Amino acid sequence: xxxxxxxxxxxxxxxxxxxxxxxxxxxxxxxxxxxxxxxxxxxxxxxxxxxxxxxxxxxxxxxxxxxxxxxxxxxxxxxxxxxxxxxxxxxxxxxxxxxxxxxxxxxxxxxxxxxxxxxxxxxxxxxxxxxxxxxxxxxxxxxxxxxxxxxxxxxxxxxxxxxxxxxxxxxxxxxxxxxxxxxxxxxxxxxxxxxxxxxxxxxxxxxxxxxxxxxxxxx
Amino acid sequence: xxxxxxxxxxxxxxxxxxxxxxxxxxxxxxxxxxxxxxxxxxxxxxxxxxxxxxxxxxxxxxxxxxxxxxxxxxxxxxxxxxxxxxxxxxxx
Numbered sequence: 001x002x003x004x005x006x007x008x009x010x011x012x013x014x015x016x017x018x019x020x021x022x023x024x025x026x027x028x029x030x031x032x033x034x035x036x037x038x039x040x041x042x043x044x045x046x047x048x049x050x051x052x053x054x055x056x057x058x059x060x061x062x063x064x065x066x067x068x069x070x071x072x073x074x075x076x077x078x079x080x081x082x083x084x085x086x087x088x089x090x091x092x093x094x095x096x097x098x099x100x101x102x103x104x105x106x107x108x109x110x111x112x113x114x115x116x117x118x119x120x121x122x123x124x125x126x127x128x129x130x131x132x133x134x135x136x137x138x139x140x141x142x143x144x145x146x147x148x149x150x151x152x153x154x155x156x157x158x159x160x161x162x163x164x165x166x167x168x169x170x171x172x173x174x175x176x177x178x179x180x181x182x183x184x185x186x187x188x189x190x191x192x193x194x195x196x197x198x199x200x201x202x203x204x205x206x207x208x209x210x211x212x213x214x215x216x217x218x219x
Numbered sequence: 220x221x222x223x224x225x226x227x228x229x230x231x232x233x234x235x236x237x238x239x240x241x242x243x244x245x246x247x248x249x250x251x252x253x254x255x256x257x258x259x260x261x262x263x264x265x266x267x268x269x270x271x272x273x274x275x276x277x278x279x280x281x282x283x284x285x286x287x288x289x290x291x292x293x294x295x296x297x298x299x300x301x302x303x304x305x306x307x308x309x310x311x
Contacts, residue, residue, distance in 0.1 A: 028253035036267040039274045085285045093274040166248040173250035203293045213303045
């Protein structure tokens with residue numbers, strides 16, 4: 001069933017990703033920021049995909065801590081790696097937008113700082129998994145839970161603290177010309193993230209099978 | 220006495236350093252207002268086109284680079300599984 005769905009998902013995600021720039025080009029300019037605001041369509045969509053990946057990692061880690069099932073651990077690793085990759089995109093595209101819109105590359109405000117902290121937590125997870133040695137899975141799982149707990153804080157930070165970053169209210173208040181391209185980009189990124197998560201989970205599964213085979217070969 | 224003066228001075232110094240953090244910043248944007256065509260007076264000092272190009276290029280490269288890396292790691296592991304599984308029945 002999964003093997004049949006996967007190619008379809010890949011084709012749909014790739015087609016949406018290819019079509020998205022045309023929708024963004026057709027979207028109207030923002031009155032004060034002009035062209036640079038068009039970074040928003042991919043930047044905010046990536047932010048949502050990053051939250052999804054962080055939740056996948058956190059839920060997988062919680063499942064692994066309580067049930068010890070390797071399938072949950074595979075999910076956690078896949079989610080953490082994707083969080084780091086998409087987080088990097090968010091942290092690079094944000095300053096590119098900010099340079100034009102705010103006149104500076106970076107501001108140590110609540111949204112930007114908490115996003116950086118969250119990204120570093122998931123980097124710590126991956127470093128733990130890579131160099132932590134035997135038994136590091138449990139400690140890493142706790143780190144991922146901590147990373148997931150950061151997600152609501154990152155999301156609400158713009159509404160609680162005074163910041164230059166646009167508030168969460170910009171999304172529900174988007175005008176029709178901007179709303180369509182934005183939600184299309186969100187759907188494309190979420191679908192692409194699901195496809196990559198499936199592929200990465202499969203890689204982790206096959207790695208565990210390979211480890212078991214090596215052990216069998218040694219016996 | 221000397222110690223308490225030192226403490227008071229340290230607190231004052233910390234407060235002075237902290238003032239910029241509490242300074243009023245311009246308010247965050249609540250909504251995006253669209254305009255038709257290019258915004259008026261678009262005499263740019265920082266070229267937006269280049270920034271947008273870099274942003275979109277970076278996203279495409281990182282996303283597809285990562286997808287390609289996962290796919291190639293998966294094929295490498297599959298090949299290794301094939302090699303090792305051939306070795307396991309030989310030993311038995």
